[in-house]
Every structure is written in C-alpha cells, then in structure tokens.
C-alpha cells in the first residue's frame with residue numbers, strides 16, 4: 001500500500017515539488033518500504049526517534065526535522081540532518097549554528113511563520129523575521145543557511161481559510177526573496193501542505209509538502 005500511496009501522491013504533484021514523507025511514529029519496515037519504492041526524503045518531529053531511524057536506515061536518506069525543536073537537543077541531529085523546518089527563535093538558530101560549527105557543516109534551515117488562526121502553533125510574525133534578519137546577532141551566524149520558509153495552516157475544513165493562510169506565507173516568501181535574500185539563490189523553499197491540504201498548498205506555491213498519514217496510514 002505504501003508504494004501505491006507514494007505513486008498516487010507523486011503523480012498529483014508538479015515535478016519540482018519535493019515530497020517529504022512524514023514517518024513519525026511509524027515503524028522501520030514502513031520506512032524501508034517507502035525507501036524501496038524510491039523515496040529518499042523523510043520527516044520526523046522527535047529528535048530521539050529521528051536519530052534512531054537515521055542509525056538504522058540507509059545513509060542516502062535526507063532527514064528533515066519538521067517539528068518543534070528544543071535548543072538542547074540540536075546536538076543529536078546536527079551531524080546528519082538535511083533540513084530543519086521549524087526554526088522559530090534566534091536562540092534556536094544560534095544553537096544550530098554552534099552545533100553546525102562543531103560538525104564542520106552548514107545546516108540548512110527554514111523560518112517557521114505563524115500563519116494559522118490558532119495561538120497554539122509556533123512561529124514568527126513577518127515583522128519579527130525582518131528584525132531578526134537585520135540584526136547583528138544574525139549576521140554572525142555563518143554555519144546556518146536560511147533556505148526558505150515554513151508554515152502550518154489552521155486545522156479546519158474551510159478550504160478558503162487554508163488557502164488564504166498559504167497565500168500569506170507565499171507572499172512573505174516573495175517579500176523576503178525580493179529584499180533580504182535578493183542575492184541569495186538558495187533562498188527557494190516554501191514548505192507548506194500536509195495530507196489534508198497539500199493540493200491547496202501546491203496551488204498557492206508550495207515547493208515542499210510534508211505528507212504523513214496519506215502515505216503511511218492513520219497516526220499510530
């Protein structure tokens with residue numbers, strides 16, 4: 001089933017949109033099945049689970065940290081993580097930079113924006129990001145690279161609200177791309193869209209969708 005699900009989802013995505021298979025809580029054989037079907041990008045939201053799965057599975061997998069990340073846990077994933085989606089504070093960015101330096105790496109990150117109409121979700125406002133990117137503290141961080149933005153829409157059946165929130169995130173991306181990142185071609189990713197809303201996200205300009213339950217089945 002996993003292979004069929006992957007093929008069905010991939011055929012509904014434009015070629016340039018990256019599919020991140022969100023495998024949190026799923027056992028290794030599920031991930032191996034997706035790997036055998038050709039999937040190479042996987043997303044997890046817990047540091048320990050991510051590190052364990054990295055150890056157990058083939059080394060050409062690109063691991064995405066998609067959940068809320070605590071500064072004190074960055075060190076466990078810094079040696080290998082491909083992309084950190086949920087960066088939502090300067091403090092976290094500084095810790096990622098420190099651990100990246102230790103590992104002689106540059107770690108790619110996405111800035112998470114608060115776009116949902118719910119105050120339970122993490123993320124920056126646009127004004128906070130403008131301030132962050134203009135600060136001397138940020139300028140000193142040479143081992144992190146901001147490659148784009150990430151956001152989660154409100155959990156609702158109202159497609160109009162979801163679409164509007166994704167459009168807001170895409171607009172933030174464009175504003176940053178045309179100003180702060182004008183000479184930074186690597187600033188190119190908009191991570192938005194999950195099982196329930198990835199088609200809307202793609203229509204609004206997503207370059208990276210994070211899909212879990214539609215590939216692996218309901219959450220366990």
Ligand SMILES: *Cc1c(COP(=O)(O)O)cnc(C)c1O
Nearest residue numbers: 022045066194195210211212213
């Ligand atoms: C779990 C999760 C997903 C995937 O959710 P599904 O509805 O299972 O596709 C995407 N992004 C984040 C941040 C998640 O935590």
